[in-house]
Amino acid sequence: MATMNFERSTLWEVNSRTIVYAAIGAALYGILLVAQVPIPGTTVSVRPAFALVPFFGYAFGPVVGFFTGLVGNAIGDQISGWGLLTSWNWSIANGLVGLIAGLAPLFLARWVNGNLRDRAIGGAVAGAIAVVIGFLFTFTDLIIQSGNTVGGVTTFYFTVIVADLIATIILVPILVYAWEPVKAQLGR
Amino acid sequence: MNIAPRYLGRGSWLARRDPRVLILVVVFFIFTVLQVWDARLVLLLLGLAVLYYWTGDIPWKDLRRNWTIVFVFIGLLVLVNLIISGGATADVRLADAHVFFYLPILGTPVSAESLSLAATLFLRYMAMATIGFPVAFCVAPNDFGIAFRRLGVPEKFAFGLDLTFRFLPSLAADFQTTVDAQRIRGFDWSAGARGLLGKVRRSGPVIVPTVVNAIAGAEDTIDAMDLRAFGTGKRSWLRKLEYDRTDWLVLLFFGGLLALTTIVGFMSSVLELWIPQFLIDLASR
Numbered sequence: 001m002a003t004m005n006f007e008r009s010t011l012w013e014v015n016s017r018t019i020v021y022a023a024i025g026a027a028l029y030g031i032l033l034v035a036q037v038p039i040p041g042t043t044v045s046v047r048p049a050f051a052l053v054p055f056f057g058y059a060f061g062p063v064v065g066f067f068t069g070l071v072g073n074a075i076g077d078q079i080s081g082w083g084l085l086t087s088w089n090w091s092i093a094n095g096l097v098g099l100i101a102g103l104a105p106l107f108l109a110r111w112v113n114g115n116l117r118d119r120a121i122g123g124a125v126a127g128a129i130a131v132v133i134g135f136l137f138t139f140t141d142l143i144i145q146s147g148n149t150v151g152g153v154t155t156f157y158f159t160v161i162v163a164d165l166i167a168t169i170i171l172v173p174i175l176v177y178a179w180e181p182v183k184a185q186l187g188r
Numbered sequence: 189m190n191i192a193p194r195y196l197g198r199g200s201w202l203a204r205r206d207p208r209v210l211i212l213v214v215v216f217f218i219f220t221v222l223q224v225w226d227a228r229l230v231l232l233l234l235g236l237a238v239l240y241y242w243t244g245d246i247p248w249k250d251l252r253r254n255w256t257i258v259f260v261f262i263g264l265l266v267l268v269n270l271i272i273s274g275g276a277t278a279d280v281r282l283a284d285a286h287v288f289f290y291l292p293i294l295g296t297p298v299s300a301e302s303l304s305l306a307a308t309l310f311l312r313y314m315a316m317a318t319i320g321f322p323v324a325f326c327v328a329p330n331d332f333g334i335a336f337r338r339l340g341v342p343e344k345f346a347f348g349l350d351l352t353f354r355f356l357p358s359l360a361a362d363f364q365t366t367v368d369a370q371r372i373r374g375f376d377w378s379a380g381a382r383g384l385l386g387k388v389r390r391s392g393p394v395i396v397p398t399v400v401n402a403i404a405g406a407e408d409t410i411d412a413m414d415l416r417a418f419g420t421g422k423r424s425w426l427r428k429l430e431y432d433r434t435d436w437l438v439l440l441f442f443g444g445l446l447a448l449t450t451i452v453g454f455m456s457s458v459l460e461l462w463i464p465q466f467l468i469d470l471a472s473r
Contacts, residue, residue, distance in 0.1 A: 079192070
């Protein structure tokens with residue numbers, strides 16, 4: 001499986017490479033969640049590690065992206081002691097972000113197949129779209145926690161996507177710029 | 189830096205259970221709690237969750253910080269909902285609510301109904317968090333892969349989960365090495381940056397080498413898996429899982445509780461939001 005330049009037929013392929021990249025992405029996301037930058041005046045933090053979710057999706061495909069977000073977030077919760085399954089719908093939302101970013105070849109083909117600069121911009125755009133759409137899944141809190149108000153869930157949705165958009169837009173292009181030459185060097 | 193999950197409940201009654209039991213109990217219990225809105229019944233469920241948690245022998249001193257985070261997080265969640273609900277609930281309009289007072293500056297009404305809802309929400313979240321903790325501390329990390337496989341997760345994904353846990357210590361060590369290497373070069377990512385965006389950008393020189401190094405180093409693992417014909421046939425697992433009689437009893441109890449709650453919820457209104465009479469009296473004065 002080539003990275004970044006996907007064929008439609010290989011987009012959903014699951015082989016040893018997919019599994020290993022997915023496991024590395026999830027483990028890194030879980031580990032790097034220790035680094036957080038608080039937004040002044042709020043209790044929300046920007047998590048630079050979040051950029052790994054759209055990056056792994058964009059670079060290695062929707063399956064890797066979904067696994068990185070889903071399992072990485074659950075592992076982060078597990079490490080912090082919150083429990084692997086307690087916030088399962090938020091883990092799925094993270095997974096959806098990776099999955100949607102991984103579908104970039106279908107909706108951002110011009111950027112994905114362009115030069116390095118285009119691919120880096122494409123990563124940021126795909127990541128941003130994925131964050132906005134993927135986290136809509138957190139509105140399931142309205143069903144799961146039916147005492148939650150639309151306003152309450154919306155407030156959390158917006159604070160989380162603003163924080164995650166900051167991490168995505170800044171770090172995904174940097175990761176693409178760093179990874180592409182290494183990828184070429186590795187012959188992939 | 190200790191980043192790996194902590195197996196604090198080792199040897200306890202809960203840790204001796206089949207790991208699938210702990211996972212299924214969380215699922216059963218969460219769906220039970222979600223149907224109950226009467227704070228008195230939620231309190232009973234919270235008591236049950238505490239009893240279950242207690243059998244995990246998880247030392248309190250090791251989890252003080254975790255519980256503080258849970259209290260703050262849940263408290264904030266409930267507070268935001270209390271403010272945004274504006275004194276009403278799903279079943280009681282503001283015009284019919286018993287308003288206590290209006291919050292200064294925001295002018296949001298706080299009523300007997302919205303306070304009861306907030307207290308119930310708090311108890312529900314606490315019950316769910318309490319039942320979730322043992323999964324974090326009473327399941328051996330290397331049991332998750334096989335546990336999810338036996339629960340029906342596809343083989344490759346279950347293996348991926350297992351692999352994720354195996355990668356944690358080595359990748360955490362690589363991360364620490366990168367942080368140290370950058371410090372030796374005079375770069376401290378946790379200090380010196382101005383503004384939010386500057387701080388996020390400053391994490392790049394630590395995160396990027398860790399990530400690229402990990403991906404580039406994955407080739408050895410991929411080759412090893414390919415050489416062992418990964419994914420070509422049915423995989424065997426070293427660890428065997430079998431429910432014993434106690435496991436079945438625990439599952440039966442929590443599964444029965446879920447079934448009972450679902451039936452009662454359909455047949456009567458005893459699970460609906462309870463507003464204590466003294467709160468209504470207090471608001472009416």
